[in-house]
Amino acid sequence: MAGARLKDVAEAAGVSIKTVSNVVRGSARVAEPTRERVLRAIDELGYTPNASARHLRTGRSGIIALAVPELVAPYFAELATAVIAAAKERGCTVLIEDTGGDADEELRVACGLSDPLIDGVLLSPLRLDQSQLAGREHRVPLVLLGERDYEVPADHVLIDNVAAAREATAHLLSLGCRRIAAIGREQTPHATSQQRLDGYVQALKEAGIGYEERLAPPVPTYTRAAGAEVMRSLLELPEPPDAVFCFTDLLATGALRAAHERGLDIPRDLALVGFDDIEEAQFAVPSLTTIAPDKRQLARLAVEALLARIEGRVAGGAEAPHATIRAEYELVVRESTRL
């Protein structure tokens, strides 16, 4: 329906125009079932809130920035797509910046990209450290997306990485594997790698197995090539592993490739679990068991947290304490561990 209006949406959803307007503005006063109904009607009718008019009224642009470490990592491209969809539901446009995981670039973004037209920033930081963030000028509302290991002066949306990594490793233990390698430890760990390593070590410990550093060789980067390289080195150990937990699916696809080149049968010779549930994991040969963070939920929670800050809907205002908001994840079992 071209040119659908507020009135059409209200009729289709069986609610008042005021309610539709509340949903579009992101008011917290709408009950969830009603909100879902209105969003569905908006979607079906192809209604676009008249953003310009609203923004003129509020002095806001309706543009938020999303900064991720690297778009060529499919996890971040998928997360960005989920953020765009979540923002669109709320009548906002997203501009994306690829920081390359560079701390200076991340700080620049956290300070609002010097673009006065940006209402707020969602930042998925990789290297930015606490002291840098603490010192930032509070020019635009900021919400962090993804794991950090320190307190930050910003709302923060994440999954429980330690628990997820523990579950991935426990799954391999439940198959009878006892020499479980880990691919993803870093020499100078960032939060993601440290938390996933902690979960791996915890699961081993619970099974009475000690941590062997040579079963978790350091990786130079989180790429397919690094995953393949580290897998090759693990297969040359005097006692090679019978399973591998990879800290990202990208590392896992590299490990799969290296195991294939050595003629190994996965999962019989080597069981393999990844992390991220990128789309490629479903289509890999063999398909990949992995931890699937709920990206849609992560995106919605992050956009909601940011809009609440932008629109001043946080009790206590700008000085309100910052929240840590957890999203769900699940272990998805596929061919790479199906014995």
Add this chain to the structure above:
Amino acid sequence: MAGARLKDVAEAAGVSIKTVSNVVRGSARVAEPTRERVLRAIDELGYTPNASARHLRTGRSGIIALAVPELVAPYFAELATAVIAAAKERGCTVLIEDTGGDADEELRVACGLSDPLIDGVLLSPLRLDQSQLAGREHRVPLVLLGERDYEVPADHVLIDNVAAAREATAHLLSLGCRRIAAIGREQTPHATSQQRLDGYVQALKEAGIGYEERLAPPVPTYTRAAGAEVMRSLLELPEPPDAVFCFTDLLATGALRAAHERGLDIPRDLALVGFDDIEEAQFAVPSLTTIAPDKRQLARLAVEALLARIEGRVAGGAEAPHATIRAEYELVVRESTRL
């Protein structure tokens, strides 16, 4: 070297400060070997041109927008990364917008995102049609990236898709394949699918083979799932194909998966060629023969064309005729066609 200055770069490169400044500003007056030397010194010293100061002087922001149809398609994520690198070499920042391949969204981007801070726009259009583009208000310089089948009022950087698709198909013919299917034809074709289909048909014709529409069934979308679905339908034909040319690597990874599920040996039972050379193609099992557009060159040419327009360096000024600029591609042979 933290806080490297123009002077340090000039010293390291053995040129005058003026020359470094010319390189940073993208002046065409610097000889290529000198330019390379200066860029290398900039890179080694970690020199960041003082963008803010320069932009205050020129009235420009140093921010360009890049709009692509979908970041979850790895080709576009890789292209975006190449554009970011090319822009960085020129002291520019890139903000990315994912248009979802929506024509209205593409038009909005082509009109400059209503953001006065954006100096220019690189647009990789999917659905935007000629009449819409012709009617756009010329608010910001625009360069198109990727194939179109019509004349557009903008510079345009692309590869020769027809020739590349012909070469991919001819490669399959050279292996002795005679029933070559195509995955990627669309019901309402956009330029990419039409040009790749044309190249496929031309190669068959040159080999004395007629085009059979049922060997090129329509695909609903350019996704892995669609590639797998169409591959399954092709394998159920009374006379199934002995080879497949997929119009994107994403379709090809879906086709690989479907062939694997049917227990086929690739390439012996079925040879397979993709298009795009996404990183995944190297790591797929089996690795994927594909057409590799030179993404780095595409990105550099596009950024250069846009900066030339932004900086008024085009002979004839804003009214100068629009150029079509071709980048290179090559066929990369891997396991999926190595008999």
